[in-house]
Amino acid sequence: MKSELKVKAIEKGTVIDHIKAENLYKILSIIGIENLDTQIFIGNNLDSQKFGKKAIIKIADKFPSMDDVNKIALIDPNAVINIIRDYQVVEKTKVELPETINTFVKCINPKCITNHEKVETKFNVQVKDGKVNLKCYYCEKITGQNNIEVIR
Amino acid sequence: MKNKSLVSINDYTKEEYFKILDLAEEFQKNPNHKLLENHVIASLFFEPSTRTRLSFETAIQRLGGKVIGFSEAANTSVAKGESLKDTILTVSKYADLIVMRHPIEGSARYASTVSDKPIINAGDGSNQHPTQCLLDLYSIRKTQGTLENINLFLVGDLKHGRTVHSLLQAMSEFNPVFNFVSPPLLRMPQEYKDFLDEKGIKYYEHDELNESIKHADIIYVTRVQRERFSDPMEYEKVKNAYVLKNKMLEGTKDNLRILHPLPRVNEIDTDVDPNPKAYYFEQAENGVYARMALMCHILGIR
Numbered sequence: 001m002k003s004e005l006k007v008k009a010i011e012k013g014t015v016i017d018h019i020k021a022e023n024l025y026k027i028l029s030i031i032g033i034e035n036l037d038t039q040i041f042i043g044n045n046l047d048s049q050k051f052g053k054k055a056i057i058k059i060a061d062k063f064p065s066m067d068d069v070n071k072i073a074l075i076d077p078n079a080v081i082n083i084i085r086d087y088q089v090v091e092k093t094k095v096e097l098p099e100t101i102n103t104f105v106k107c108i109n110p111k112c113i114t115n116h117e118k119v120e121t122k123f124n125v126q127v128k129d130g131k132v133n134l135k136c137y138y139c140e141k142i143t144g145q146n147n148i149e150v151i152r
Numbered sequence: 153m154k155n156k157s158l159v160s161i162n163d164y165t166k167e168e169y170f171k172i173l174d175l176a177e178e179f180q181k182n183p184n185h186k187l188l189e190n191h192v193i194a195s196l197f198f199e200p201s202t203r204t205r206l207s208f209e210t211a212i213q214r215l216g217g218k219v220i221g222f223s224e225a226a227n228t229s230v231a232k233g234e235s236l237k238d239t240i241l242t243v244s245k246y247a248d249l250i251v252m253r254h255p256i257e258g259s260a261r262y263a264s265t266v267s268d269k270p271i272i273n274a275g276d277g278s279n280q281h282p283t284q285c286l287l288d289l290y291s292i293r294k295t296q297g298t299l300e301n302i303n304l305f306l307v308g309d310l311k312h313g314r315t316v317h318s319l320l321q322a323m324s325e326f327n328p329v330f331n332f333v334s335p336p337l338l339r340m341p342q343e344y345k346d347f348l349d350e351k352g353i354k355y356y357e358h359d360e361l362n363e364s365i366k367h368a369d370i371i372y373v374t375r376v377q378r379e380r381f382s383d384p385m386e387y388e389k390v391k392n393a394y395v396l397k398n399k400m401l402e403g404t405k406d407n408l409r410i411l412h413p414l415p416r417v418n419e420i421d422t423d424v425d426p427n428p429k430a431y432y433f434e435q436a437e438n439g440v441y442a443r444m445a446l447m448c449h450i451l452g453i454r
């Protein structure tokens with residue numbers, strides 16, 4: 001059986017596929033899964049032809065915003081987002097890192113103005129050795145991929 | 153006007169810096185003008201820095217401008233809890249240009265997005281201090297006749313020193329050779345060495361000041377601060393290894409000049425002061441001309 005089918009099909013909504021298994025929980029957290037009230041199906045440690053084990057998330061009746069896509073790209077740039085209508089994939093997007101990330105990531109520098117005054121964060125996205133680095137527009141310090149903390 | 157703010161050394165092009173350095177040279181020949189006669193400049197020092205503030209205020213006075221502001225945040229609206237945004241919005245209604253120093257990093261960049269008048273960053277925490285870099289460039293060009301192909305020794309705390317980091321970035325445009333002299337704990341951070349590798353610029357690292365300074369065109373000395381060491385023994389061991397003494401300058405190049413951003417503690421022995429190669433007090437004086445030129449450039453006066 002195809003691995004996508006091991007997780008229940010949805011009539012309409014969003015399927016986030018080709019997530020590296022190790023990234024599943026970070027993605028669930030960054031998209032704020034606990035705040036969603038529609039049906040959600042999650043598969044993990046499924047066999048992947050591209051890499052060892054993959055995860056898949058199916059969210060019924062919800063469609064991702066640009067912010068959601070950016071958040072997923074930050075954690076797993078290889079993920080694929082499928083939009084489903086009538087049980088069919090009508091749109092397939094490979095997530096892509098944007099040039100800038102605004103508002104939802106916290107700057108790691110405790111002395112940064114964004115952590116002292118009501119200032120929306122803003123970062124330039126840089127990729128170095130396969131890792132995402134976020135350079136703060138204000139304090140110019142780097143927040144590394146492993147230190148990304150989402151502002152709720 | 154807004155985009156003229158100088159917050160970070162990367163905000164201006166090489167051509168703009170040359171234009172400012174040329175203007176600074178003019179001001180050095182003839183320092184008193186009335187170019188800012190009809191201007192009010194705000195000097196907002198949210199943390200004290202006597203040297204930088206006096207340099208800016210001298211520059212404003214020499215140009216005939218008027219200064220408003222404060223030298224520390226105590227007894228101001230800031231102490232009453234006013235936000236930086238409100239302070240900047242208010243002052244930008246009074247003054248034509250705002251010079252600010254603030255302990256919070258990114259504060260000057262934020263101010264430049266809030267204010268409709270230009271901002272000069274006079275230091276934001278450990279982040280940027282671009283006018284120091286400007287006067288360093290001026291001092292190097294003035295003493296060497298060029299910024300190209302300089303052999304530059306950076307000595308002291310190369311890990312935390314924002315001054316040496318900015319200077320490294322700025323001088324990298326001009327095909328330099330760098331020599332880094334520091335205790336192992338306070339070495340130049342890897343990201344700056346990567347930056348030099350990418351640009352194909354040569355650098356050498358040394359644990360102590362030795363005869364290699366015979367090749368130097370510029371020796372730029374910074375303070376090794378006791379509080380950077382968690383182990384006081386470690387500080388005691390290294391503190392004397394980085395003190396420049398006059399007899400070490402025997403056999404060095406004639407064009408060599410010694411620079412220091414000041415204040416100095418003991419890292420340059422006072423016996424160096426009478427040596428014609430000592431240039432740190434002239435360097436401080438140059439800061440006034442560089443800041444005069446920068447303000448005229450930003451206000452579009454010259």
Ligand SMILES: [Zn+2]
Pocket residue numbers: 107108109112113114136137138139140141258
């Ligand atoms: Zn920041």
